[in-house]
Amino acid sequence: MSFLLIGAIVVPLVGAAVTYLSASSLKEKTGYVASILSLVPLSAILIAGNEARSTPTRVYTETYSWSPIGTFGLRVDNLSLPILLTISLLVALIAIFSVPYMRQRIGDNPGRYALYYSLYMLYSLGMLGTVLATNLIEFYLFFEIMLVPSFFLIAEWGYGDRTKISLTYFIWTHIGALVLLIGIVVTGYLAGSTDMDSVVNNLTTNPSLISTTVRLAVVGAMCFGLFVKIAQFGLHAWLPSAYSEAPTPISAVLASAMTGIGGYAIVRIVMTIYPSAFLTLSPIFAGWALVTMFYGAAMALVQDDIKKLLAYSSMSQMGYILFGLASFTSFGIAGSMFQYISNATAKGILFIAVGAIMLQFGGERSMSKMGGLAGRMPITATAAFIGSLALMGFPTTNGFFSEFLLFQGGFIRATNPFSGYRVIVAVLGVVATALTAGYSLMALRKIFFGPARVESAAIKEAPWSITLPLIVLSIVTIGLGLYPTPVISRLVAFGQSIVGS
Amino acid sequence: MTILPWLIWTLPIAGAILTPLFAKFHGLVRDYAAVAFSLGAAVAATITAFTVASSDYQIPWVPQLNLNAGVLVDPLSMFLVNIVAWISFLIMVYSLQYMKKEFGLTRYWFFMNLFIGNMLLLVLADNLLMMFFGWEGVGLCSYALIGHFYHDEPEHWVGTPGDSALGVPQAYPPSHAGMKAFIMTRIGDIALLIAIFLIFATSTPRTFNYVELASQLGKTGSWASTLARFGLLVPTALLFFGGPVGKSAQFPLQEWLPDAMAGPTSVSALIHAATMVKAGVFLVGRMGPIFFLALLEFNQVTPFFGTVAWVGAFTAFLAATQASVAREIKKVLAYSTVSQIGYMMMALGVAGLSANFLAGYSAGLLQLMSHAIFKASLFLAAGWVIHATESRFMDQMGGLAKAMRLTSVSMLLAGLSLMGIPPFSGFWTKDAILSAAFQGSEYLLYAIGLATVLLTAFYTTRMLGITFAGKPSANVEDLEKQGKHVHEAGLLMLVPYLALAIASLGLGLLYPLYSGPLTNYLMGTFQYLTPTLLLGANPGFSITDAVLFAASTGLAAVGFAIGYLRYFRRPYQAPSQMKGLVGFLWHRWYIDAIYYRIFVEGLTKMSRGLYRYVEQGIWDKLSPTIARDVIDYTTASGSLDSSVVDRGVNDVARAGSRFSNLLRRFQSGVTEQYVITFAIGIILLLIYMIFVIGAR
Known part of the structure; x- marks a missing residue:
């Protein structure tokens, strides 16, 4: 019995204290401490992933007694491993990016740095815990822990009407979480356990525990709750303002690492426990996802504020994730979870790049005031370009394979057996990618091309603390775009375990 | 020797990746290394064609998608890679001198080699997905290269400044033109992707591989029969054709290509002659026979191949009319490319419509070859003309024949080939297309093709006349006064385009010798198709052929005569207003x-x-x-006010009491609401624990 994964949870917790204490002497450089501390969970997860390889089921689990609720388990398997690695890598990189950015935002106040980085560490703890959790109550607790620090981070260092915006964010997501909790409680009550594995076991051996109607209702409630998190159309009102007005490092974490966890939870909880009920409702979800994809992209098309554009783009990308899941095929599920990764790297790149530009432009976010920056900031421009290509699902970026898989899932569902509705939905889904190309290329052109503006004469390339995260994420983007097999093999295997091969 | 076919496309890509590295040493190292890598690709292509057996050379890639990375060596791919690689190499040589003083050269060489590599990749790929990598890759490179001068200086724009149609400005900066190309071709790519999804989803076992897809045909439960059962076979084929329509700038997605002239001329040459627009023709050539057999099984050949033929024919005519009024020399050539690609598409369509598949098929591919050669020559020469006269408008050139004799000869030779005058290669291949249409009883298509011949001869003559004949324009005279004498191009530029022009003549002279063997060679592309394609016997030269020769040559002569009388004999004045028919064509x-x-x-x-x-x-x-x-x-309730909160936090921070800082957060009003809602969650949990777990 090793303590690998509990370490991945405890270290950020201890890290919150460490960063809090060290900020008085280190000030903004506390970010480096946070980054190094974040490498601990990353390594723990890597080791756990390696342990999992040697088991026949490819699962590595740590369980701790958690009487009377059940067991407090932490699990690395085919599904959670890629997600966890993405989160911990992003957390480590964005901590570095926070150094120059929060320096400008906070100035010279050690107390504020202490608060920022300890909240940041707690935030990362929440995300990792959510993904590691094996128990429904445990999941819920981590899900809430994820919400609290992010709320404070927006409320304290956000832009604009940050109090109102952070409250909007909080209320929406929290209501979503509560509805999810109702589903969890009902499931736990009826299935006689809140450990996910036992729930699945109990329901397999005795399907009559929960009637079909109740299953549909529970799936409906859980999905409603999680759809708030992944900002599906109608439940998205919190997202644009929260993403655009949060301090940019936090926008980066929100948009890349956190939001998609809702999609992960749909696979991990809803689809695993209630596959057939999910399948029954999936045509509705597919249509809903489609609306989100188009709506988010259309909104992105008309923004001049670059962060708002990215916010709506994230909404659209979350539609892709649900789209793949709604196909209920192994390719669709694998594609969606891969999409989580490629969206995470792409949005990470783009928000960091935007942060780099904002730093130089004194916080300017209006694209029409930029232009011709490609020559001034070649590394930032190249990285932003790669990120946009991934967003567009362009080959040689990870975005291609993720989108390819999830759309392929849609078409497989549509043709086997044949469903006219599903064919139309799948076709429209692919069509939506044209809008992504439209807004991405337009934004790139406005920011980086065209005549160099007078104000941009003084613009220089960003410091290494910004370019390093950009370069690392770009390498991951292209690396997985060329050889996605390590990710795809795991995710497809997991998808098959849900839907059958 | 299985590494050789892989080298063809990996060499230029390696060259691209190494470009920034070479740039660290010296500009010249970077430039010549880039050219060397493209030469390596060309040499590898030729050696492969002659020494490597036709086969599918694979390595594992993504087993979950039943996907191997593979290079398919067969007559079609070898035919194309040799054209692409060698012409690309000549364009690269030309670039050495042409781009010398421009900015962003590292970027230029990077994307040029990447462009070539991706084009070769898409031709060599043995499956649809890997092909799509190259396919999108050329799209990206064209975007980057068209927008090369991304600062959008006025001299790099395309179109006449101030011109507008229906309130839409008709002059575009490079960064806009690049984006336009990317998005417009991507619309076609989306259609192509949908078709790939449908084919993969219905194939059993699921595959992207051409050979496997072909071998599944004719069996029960094949992808074709499944799609036909859903009524999706023809839609799938048509959607697939959408990709080539976008990439090869066919109606209705032709509008990006004329504006793609905003890039450096060497880029235009690459896009028009060797890469990009040829990709679409290639893909129809690759999947056309497979679709033909699939559709034949369910008697649905006509809707698909009819569409291909008609789109091609209409585009050929449409673009030729536009070329007849263009003012920029590169735009004439751009419209001309659209028109000539239309011929190729028409040929490939006619292949499916007529009894003799091979006739139309080989005509289309041979036209691709001869067009690649003469169009590359025309563009490269035009590039020098633009450079020398410092203007992209033909009416600011004029009378250049004296100053640049060899360039004008080169353009004349290549131009005659474009017009389809015997014995140039363009004559033979265009005639093969028209004859395939006529022999296939597609008389209306034939008539449109013939009308386009007249227009082609006219606009080519017009271009040559305005540019090279008559007296020098005011612009040229101004340049003379400034001491900038318009003169002949340097050898590194001159040799590539002159060589290509001469090749166009030589290939025309030798055409009767090699056309038969080459057609037979191309037939080898169908070897993996079962049942084998219906191949009509080659009827040999007949009296009909002679009449068809005479008809097309005659019309070309008429077009030439009209153009000669109007533009060689009379000085050209650019019309001040575009009205009526001219305005319609102009816009x-x-x-x-x-x-x-x-x-x-x-x-x-x-x-x-x-x-x-x-x-x-x-x-x-x-x-x-x-x-x-x-x-x-x-x-x-008197507790929330953000300024109060902030002041509180700052006070606490200043006091150094960090822990109470956190505590204060929890006491402040913002959190009050949070606590209430969070409490609901806790209460729910408590209820659950007490009543459910406790009761157990």
């Missing part, structure tokens, strides 16, 4: 403007409306309402 039949109106403006307006009335009108109102209620509530 590209208003298709471009209508697209902007409908798609760009329409979409923007719709999105704006959605944003204003739905997003801001409903959703944005909803959440502040909630938030405001919460804030009102907490303000009323």
